Amino acid sequence: MDCREFCDQHLAFVDDTLAGIELVRMQRHMAECESCAKHDAKIRRALLLFRNLPSIEPSANFSHRLEARLKECQTEQLVHSQRNLRLGAIAATLASAIMLGYISMTLHNQTGVAPDLVMPPVVATIPESESLTPSAMMTSVSAGLTIWPAALFAEQVPVRFAHSQLELTNYTR
Amino acid sequence: MADIVRKHVVSVEGQTVRERLQAMDDSAVVTEFLGGEERAFSELVTRYQTRLLNFIYRTIGDREKAEDLVQEVFIRVYRHLHRFDRSKKFSTWVYTIASNLAKNELRNRSRNPLVLFQTVQKNFQDEDRPLQFEDTTSRPDDMYRKRHLREIVEETVAKLPEHHRNVFVLRELEGKSYEEIAEITECNLGTVKSRLNRARNPFAEIIAPYVD
Numbered sequence: 001m002d003c004r005e006f007c008d009q010h011l012a013f014v015d016d017t018l019a020g021i022e023l024v025r026m027q028r029h030m031a032e033c034e035s036c037a038k039h040d041a042k043i044r045r046a047l048l049l050f051r052n053l054p055s056i057e058p059s060a061n062f063s064h065r066l067e068a069r070l071k072e073c074q075t076e077q078l079v080h081s082q083r084n085l086r087l088g089a090i091a092a093t094l095a096s097a098i099m100l101g102y103i104s105m106t107l108h109n110q111t112g113v114a115p116d117l118v119m120p121p122v123v124a125t126i127p128e129s130e131s132l133t134p135s136a137m138m139t140s141v142s143a144g145l146t147i148w149p150a151a152l153f154a155e156q157v158p159v160r161f162a163h164s165q166l167e168l169t170n171y172t173r
Numbered sequence: 174m175a176d177i178v179r180k181h182v183v184s185v186e187g188q189t190v191r192e193r194l195q196a197m198d199d200s201a202v203v204t205e206f207l208g209g210e211e212r213a214f215s216e217l218v219t220r221y222q223t224r225l226l227n228f229i230y231r232t233i234g235d236r237e238k239a240e241d242l243v244q245e246v247f248i249r250v251y252r253h254l255h256r257f258d259r260s261k262k263f264s265t266w267v268y269t270i271a272s273n274l275a276k277n278e279l280r281n282r283s284r285n286p287l288v289l290f291q292t293v294q295k296n297f298q299d300e301d302r303p304l305q306f307e308d309t310t311s312r313p314d315d316m317y318r319k320r321h322l323r324e325i326v327e328e329t330v331a332k333l334p335e336h337h338r339n340v341f342v343l344r345e346l347e348g349k350s351y352e353e354i355a356e357i358t359e360c361n362l363g364t365v366k367s368r369l370n371r372a373r374n375p376f377a378e379i380i381a382p383y384v385d
Contacts, residue, residue, distance in 0.1 A: 011369060011370045011373070014373075042378075042384075043377045045380075047345055047373065047377070049322070049326055050345050050346070051345055053231075053326060054323070056236065057223055058223065058240060059240060062222065062243075062244075066247055069248055070214075070248070073251055073252060
């Protein structure tokens with residue numbers, strides 16, 4: 001074992017968490033290396049000093065103060081739970097009132113005379129008629145296409161278009 | 174006569190409950206408290222007040238504030254004990270709360286220079302007080318040496334970086350295992366070992382001249 005390995009394992013060595021073989025190796029190294037032995041002694045002495053620092057005790061009024069705070073805490077918890085209880089009771093009362101209202105309305109509707117059936121007013125609008133776009137027809141004609149698009153338009157035109165004496169057969173000839 | 178007998182029975186009963194609680198481990202005492210036995214909480218306070226006070230005091234270095242924080246720990250324990258996972262160790266949970274409160278205190282201090290100044294001033298005044306811990310039958314030069322050494326040790330610990338000091342105090346003063354420290358400080362095991370090593374070496378370096 002070299003000094004570096006000794007330093008790496010020193011934490012576990014001081015805390016007695018090393019395995020048996022490692023422990024023996026560390027001890028053997030300390031017996032051979034004065035510097036590492038000194039390092040070990042230095043750490044152990046310092047730790048001993050820290051561990052033996054006098055313990056401080058809570059002051060005389062510590063318990064009284066804590067007791068007072070715990071009582072406050074208990075009161076707070078009690079108030080909180082009572083508030084929750086009250087809120088729960090209010091919610092339950094409201095829910096039962098709504099339920100009762102609903103039940104009574106349902107019962108009233110079942111036992112009462114059926115009212116006349118009244119239909120809601122209907123607002124009807126005349127759909128706007130599609131206008132034949134002459135430009136579209138003209139475009140198809142001028143492009144040298146067959147007359148079929150125009151005939152299709154003619155099929156879709158409103159009745160008043162038919163009244164204009166336009167014969168479908170004339171187009172097809 | 175009946176009154177006397179009743180009083181005697183009550184006192185004997187009270188004593189029995191206290192003794193029974195004293196004989197229990199933490200987990201059983203917690204169970205008793207959650208079962209409605211209020212005296213169980215007093216038992217927990219008795220067990221932990223001095224340990225927590227020392228831990229927090231060594232971490233933050235202000236005795237008065239340390240007492241306030243210990244009180245805060247117990248208040249939190251009282252409020253949230255029903256949420257405590259009883260499969261874990263109670264002491265670890267309590268020390269986690271204490272460690273977090275101490276960390277917050279140090280963070281607040283570093284943000285607020287006035288608080289830092291007041292703490293320094295208070296500690297300075299503390300030094301002027303008569304000795305409290307030394308044996309008064311000792312010779313004056315021994316007392317002086319002991320006091321001086323104690324101050325050096327306390328100052329050296331206070332100089333360690335916060336996260337190193339926390340681990341150092343938990344290990345050396347509270348005797349916690351590496352695993353427990355890892356849980357309390359919410360670090361992994363490697364970090365705990367590394368921090369402990371980094372705290373021990375400079376601490377020993379500073380102390381060594383005073384010990385030799």
